[in-house]
Amino acid sequence: MKNRLGVNPQVIALALARMSESVGNSFLIVVLPLFIASDFVSGNAFGLTEVAITGIVLSLFGFVNSPLQPFTGRLSDRTGRRKIFVLFGLVLIAAASFAYSLASSYWHLLGLRVLQGIAGAFIIPTTVALVNDLAAEGNRGGNMGTYNTFRLVGFGVGPIAAGGVVDAGPYSLSLGGISVTFSGYDAAFYFAACTATVAFLLVTILIRDPDIETTDGDDDSGGIAVFDQSGEQLLDPVFALGVISFFMAVGIAIFATLGDIVNAKLDQGPTMFGLQFSAFVLAQILLQAPIGRATDFYGRRVFILAGTVLLVPTTLAQGLIPEIALFGGLAPDSWLMFGARFFQGAAGAMVFAPALALAGDIAPDDRSGSTLSVLTMAFGFGVAFGPLISGFLVAWGFVVPFAVAAFLAAAGVVLALTQVEEVITPQRTIPLVG
Structure with missing residues (x-):
C-alpha cells in the first residue's frame, strides 16, 4: 500500500486509531442532547434553558481544545515526542466517556466536556504532526487525505449508530449468576470509552515516534x-x-x-x-x-x-x-x-x-x-x-x-x-x- 498509494503504513495505523476514537466521540454529539433532556440529569441549570445548556455542552469541546492546541503542538516539538501526547489524550477521553455514566447534574457534564476538550488538545495537533513527520514531500497530500478519510469515517458512523444504542436500552447481562442492568445511555458511554481504549492499544502497539530534531526551548519563534x-x-x-x-x-x-x-x-x-x-x-x-x-x-x-x-x-x-x-x-x-x-x-x-x-x-x-x-x-x-x-x-x-x-x-x-x-x-x- 505504501508503494502504490504513497501512504506510510504507520499513517494508516494512526488513521485507524483516530477512526476508532472518533466513533465514540461522535456518539456523544447525539447522545448528550438526549441525555440532558432525560430524567437522568437534574440540578441547577444556571438560569439557562435546556437547549442553551445543550449548546454550551456540545461547544465546550471546541472552545477548550482549540486555544490549547498551539501549546501542546509546540511542546511536542520541543520534546521531539508525539506518541506520549496522543496516549495521554486517549486516556483522558476514555476516562471522561466512562464518567458520563456516573453524571447526574449539569455541572458534571460541563466538567467532563472540559476534560475531553483538554484531551482533544493533546490528540489533534500531535496526530496531524505525526502524519506530517511520517510523510515525505512527494506524498504529503496523499497521507493527509488518507488520515482525514479514516477519521471522518469514524465521525460519520458514530451518530448513525448512537441513537439505536440508546433506544435499544435498557440492557441486562448475567455473569456467574450476577445480573447487571444498565440504561441505553450507559451503554453508549461505555462504548465510547471502549473505542478510545482500542485507539490507545493501536497507538501503543503500532506507532513509534519518528526521529525529529527537537527545538530549542528558549526559541520563541514557534509562536503564531x-x-x-x-x-x-x-x-x-x-x-x-x-x-x-x-x-x-x-x-x-x-x-x-x-x-x-x-x-x-x-x-x-x-x-x-x-x-x-x-x-x-x-x-x-x-x-x-x-x-x-x-x-x-x-x-x-x-x-x-x-x-x-x-x-x-x-x-x-x-x-x-x-x-x-x-x-x-x-x-x-x-x-x-x-x-x-x-x-x-x-x-x-x-x-x-x-x-x-x-x-x-x-x-x-x-x-x-x-x-x-x-x-x-x-x-x-x-x-x-x-x-x-x-x-x-x-x-x-x-x-x-x-x-x-x-x-x-x-x-x-x-x-x-x-x-x-x-x-x-x-x-x-x-x-x-x-
Whole structure:
C-alpha cells in the first residue's frame, strides 16, 4: 500500500486509531442532547434553558481544545515526542466517556466536556504532526487525505449508530449468576470509552515516534505569526490558511443547530436531516484521499482556491432551498438540501487536506506540531462558533446565517488568491489565473 498509494503504513495505523476514537466521540454529539433532556440529569441549570445548556455542552469541546492546541503542538516539538501526547489524550477521553455514566447534574457534564476538550488538545495537533513527520514531500497530500478519510469515517458512523444504542436500552447481562442492568445511555458511554481504549492499544502497539530534531526551548519563534516576515505579502501563509480553515468550518457547522427549522420548512423527519447532515461527511470520505493524492502532482493551491470558490454557492444554497416554496408554488426538496451539503463537503475536501499538506510543506522539520496546530485550532474554533452564530443569526431570517457564512467563504477566496502560494514545484500543472 505504501508503494502504490504513497501512504506510510504507520499513517494508516494512526488513521485507524483516530477512526476508532472518533466513533465514540461522535456518539456523544447525539447522545448528550438526549441525555440532558432525560430524567437522568437534574440540578441547577444556571438560569439557562435546556437547549442553551445543550449548546454550551456540545461547544465546550471546541472552545477548550482549540486555544490549547498551539501549546501542546509546540511542546511536542520541543520534546521531539508525539506518541506520549496522543496516549495521554486517549486516556483522558476514555476516562471522561466512562464518567458520563456516573453524571447526574449539569455541572458534571460541563466538567467532563472540559476534560475531553483538554484531551482533544493533546490528540489533534500531535496526530496531524505525526502524519506530517511520517510523510515525505512527494506524498504529503496523499497521507493527509488518507488520515482525514479514516477519521471522518469514524465521525460519520458514530451518530448513525448512537441513537439505536440508546433506544435499544435498557440492557441486562448475567455473569456467574450476577445480573447487571444498565440504561441505553450507559451503554453508549461505555462504548465510547471502549473505542478510545482500542485507539490507545493501536497507538501503543503500532506507532513509534519518528526521529525529529527537537527545538530549542528558549526559541520563541514557534509562536503564531500573523504577518508575513518576508514582506512579500500581508499575512503569514500558514495564518492565512488557518483563517480559510476557520471560515470553512463555520460554514459547515451552522447547519447543525437548525434541525427543527429545516425539518419544518422541508416537511421532513429527523432521519432525513441526519442524512443531510452526514452528506458533508460522505463527500469528505469519498474525496479526501484522492484529492490529497492529486495535490502531490498538481500542487496544493489550485485545489484550495477551487474549494473556497465552491464553498460560496453551496453554503448559500442551503439557506435558499427551503424558500423555494415562496416562488412559483414549488415544493422545497429535501434531496436538494442533501445535494447542497454533499457539494459543500466536496468543497471542504478541496480545502482542508490540501491546506494541511501545504502547511506541512512550509513547516520547518522541528516545528510541524506548532505550525499545523494553527490550522487544527482554526478548524476547531470554526466548528464551535458555527452553531452559536447560526443560533443568533437565524432570528433575522433562515437564510441569514448561510449568507453570512457564504460571505466568509468569499473572503476565503480572496485570501487564497492573494496570500497563499506554492512552496514546492508541482509535477504537473493546472492553469490557474492569479
